[in-house]
Amino acid sequence: MSKRMLIRADDLGWTEAVNYGIAKSVREGVIGSVGLMPNMPAARHGLDLLRDIPVCIGQHTNIYVGRPLTDPARIPSLCGEDGCFKSSRTYRAAGEDFVVLDEVILEIEAQYRRFVELTGEKPHYFEGHAVASANFFKGLEIVAERHNLPLLSFSMGEPIRFRSTMLFSCMDSMKSDYDPFESLKAAAQRDYGPDGCGMFICHPGYLDDEILRTSSLTVPRAKEVAMAVDPAVRQWLREHEIELVTYDDL
Secondary structure (H helix, E strand, C coil): CCEEEEEEEEEECCCHHHHHHHHHHHHCCCCCEEEECCCCCCHHHHHHHCCCCCCEEEEEECCCCCCCCCCHHHCCCCECCCCCECCHHHHHHCCCCCCCHHHHHHHHHHHHHHHHHHHCCCCCCEEECCCCCHHHHHHHHHHHHHHCCCECCCCCCCCEEECCEEEEEECCCCCCCCCHHHHHHHHHCCCCCCCEEEEEEECCCCCCHHHHHHCCCCHHHHHHHHHHHCHHHHHHHHHCCEEEECHHHC
16 A cells, blocks of 8 residues: 655745755655745746756745735834844844744735745745744744635644644654755655645755855755655655655645
């Protein structure tokens, strides 16, 4: 009996180099679902690279890098003095949730509207980058309910329900000894039960000056591109009867 595995790429739009890596991972590899960061200047570039490729595109809502789509004066809890989002490091160092719910809803809404403007459709799944803010996740829930969007909840290791499927997530890219193929193998061989599905989250991409300046995740991105397009990966999945699916299939 085959198992189901969903392999997702986050961060489309962060930089053009990241976009090129994601596009290669989709076009030539095993990536079937891609999360778009609607506020980033390279968002349209990333979508152009994926034009005419069958791929499930969701909204990877971002409140930690780049400039917001909302006037920073209206969302001061999210922004620094330069008008850019506060960094993920700021969230990790904070002793409390400094995000104001009404403010973050404004930005989530703005990113949703930009997503629809860029793609011409609603997100196929709707989620946010994991920052330490309960109000951010609450805001995602409110906006998803408001627009009837398929919300993908955040969970620290626990399975989550998406529509009628229980998803078991794996994201090892920040580990010092990270080997993408070995992590994928381990994730694929877990017991998901008859109705479960594995969800392997990665961040494939090539590196440029901007990603080196703005992200702590660098070398693993290139490793994940290499893994995604390696014929041995697809062969291993086939030999172990792993069926690749997207959020559209759930």
